[in-house]
Amino acid sequence: MLGEGILKGMAETAKNFAGSFVSEDRLTTVEYPEQRIPTFENARVFPFLVYDGSDWAAGMRCVACQICEKECPPKCIYIEKSQDKKPDFVGKPQFYPARFDIDVSVCMSCQICVEVCPFEAIKMDTEFELATDNRFGGLLLDREELAKSNEYYHRIHPTEADEVDARLNSEKAAAEAKAKAAAQAAAAKSADAAKPSPAKPAPSTGGED
Ligand code: SF4
Numbered sequence: 597m598l599g600e601g602i603l604k605g606m607a608e609t610a611k612n613f614a615g616s617f618v619s620e621d622r623l624t625t626v627e628y629p630e631q632r633i634p635t636f637e638n639a640r641v642f643p644f645l646v647y648d649g650s651d652w653a654a655g656m657r658c659v660a661c662q663i664c665e666k667e668c669p670p671k672c673i674y675i676e677k678s679q680d681k682k683p684d685f686v687g688k689p690q691f692y693p694a695r696f697d698i699d700v701s702v703c704m705s706c707q708i709c710v711e712v713c714p715f716e717a718i719k720m721d722t723e724f725e726l727a728t729d730n731r732f733g734g735l736l737l738d739r740e741e742l743a744k745s746n747e748y749y750h751r752i753h754p755t756e757a758d759e760v761d762a763r764l765n766s767e768k769a770a771a772e773a774k775a776k777a778a779a780q781a782a783a784a785k786s787a788d789a790a791k792p793s794p795a796k797p798a799p800s801t802g803g804e805d
């Protein structure tokens with residue numbers, strides 16, 4: 597019958613509307629901002645930069661490789677690489693972002709930046725209350741505004757953050773084992789070099805007969 601689908605849809609809506617007065621299960625809306633529904637663990641809004649420890653500048657995982665900047669579809673990430681280097685989480689000297697901005701008024705929350713980052717440095721935030729009356733630059737977030745601790749990451753995405761920590765810890769353990777083996781090999785080599793060379797046999801005089 598022509599229009600049957602529309603009538604069925606309207607009947608469902610009417611049932612839910614009337615039911616919402618008697619059943620809490622059918623009342624799916626809340627009176628925001630006084631009431632809020634809990635954020636889902638896999639919710640994603642805009643990206644943030646993860647740092648380890650208590651100092652965001654020292655602990656930032658980002659090494660300014662610029663892969664996310666290249667892959668971002670609407671090109672809303674702006675990075676400037678540092679001139680100097682600082683140690684990363686395994687102690688390897690790495691560049692860091694002297695500038696890292698994201699224009700969240702352009703970001704489309706696709707998460708591609710997160711997927712392409714080889715350093716677990718950028719993740720999706722669940723914070724959505726970012727409205728501002730500053731039309732010019734108010735939504736251009738700089739690296740300090742984007743930096744959030746690993747503890748915060750664990751609070752909003754606990755399952756994913758646990759997996760990331762386990763992976764980084766095993767990479768760190770492997771790097772430490774490799775460095776220890778290299779140090780032991782170098783020590784053994786220098787100990788060998790320091791050993792006195794064996795005494796040469798005395799030359800024969802030829803007058804024994
Ligand atoms: S979520 Fe997508 S659009 Fe937003 S910064 Fe990352 S790659 Fe760009």
Ligand code: SF4
Pocket residue numbers: 657658659660661662663664665675712713714715716717718
């Ligand atoms: S966030 Fe990741 S992909 Fe982007 S520049 Fe930093 S390390 Fe590279």
